[in-house]
Amino acid sequence: MTCMPSVTIVRRIKAPPARVFEAWTTPEALMRWFGPHHTRVESAEVDARPGGGFTVRMVEDNGERHQVSGTYAEFDPDRLLVFTWAWVTMPERESRVMVTFRPVPEGTEVTLIHDRFADATTATNHRRGWTESFERLATAFAVAAAD
Numbered sequence: 269m270t271c272m273p274s275v276t277i278v279r280r281i282k283a284p285p286a287r288v289f290e291a292w293t294t295p296e297a298l299m300r301w302f303g304p305h306h307t308r309v310e311s312a313e314v315d316a317r318p319g320g321g322f323t324v325r326m327v328e329d330n331g332e333r334h335q336v337s338g339t340y341a342e343f344d345p346d347r348l349l350v351f352t353w354a355w356v357t358m359p360e361r362e363s364r365v366m367v368t369f370r371p372v373p374e375g376t377e378v379t380l381i382h383d384r385f386a387d388a389t390t391a392t393n394h395r396r397g398w399t400e401s402f403e404r405l406a407t408a409f410a411v412a413a414a415d
Contacts, residue, residue: 273391274383279402282375283409285346289369291405292349298324301408304400307334318343322351338365353382361386363394375409378402 281288291297295312302309307326310333314322323337335356342350347369354362363384370377380398385391 272383273385273388274381275385275391275395275398276382277380277395277398277402278377279380279406280372280375280377281406281409285369285371285376287409288376288378288405289346289349291408292367301404302326302401303404304397305404306330316340316343342366361390363390378405 283291291301293314293316295314298312298314299309302312302324303326306329310325310327312322312324314320318340320343321337321339323335325333325335327333336353337356338351338353340349340351341364342348349365349367351365352362353365363382363386366381366383368379370379380402382391382394382398385394
């Protein structure tokens with residue numbers, strides 16, 4: 269049996285679980301934080317329900333475009349998201365993402381487990397992307413709190 273690489277990230281966000289969950293499941297919110305630092309979201313489509321799907325189109329600072337899509341396998345508002353993850357250029361390399369939202373005194377502890385990667389290099393690249401995305405998510409809530 270082959271061990272497939274995975275990525276786990278735990279981050280605390282200074283906002284209640286309902287608001288953090290919404291940031292993951294509404295197009296307008298996704299567009300404010302999703303993706304690595306050198307990208308911006310051009311468009312996001314979300315059908316936020318079990319069996320629904322999402323598509324996010326991003327563009328890098330150098331003009332290169334990327335599109336990722338998935339289907340929600342589990343959808344428990346303010347608590348849990350489980351969805352497939354596949355880049356349009358490599359649909360056969362589908363992986364899985366599980367995100368949990370846990371209330372803590374200072375906001376929400378978000379745990380992301382992204383698994384079923386084809387290889388370690390892909391997992392490493394996604395770790396970098398998710399780490400930067402979480403930095404942007406935390407910043408988006410910090411800016412909103414300051415307003």
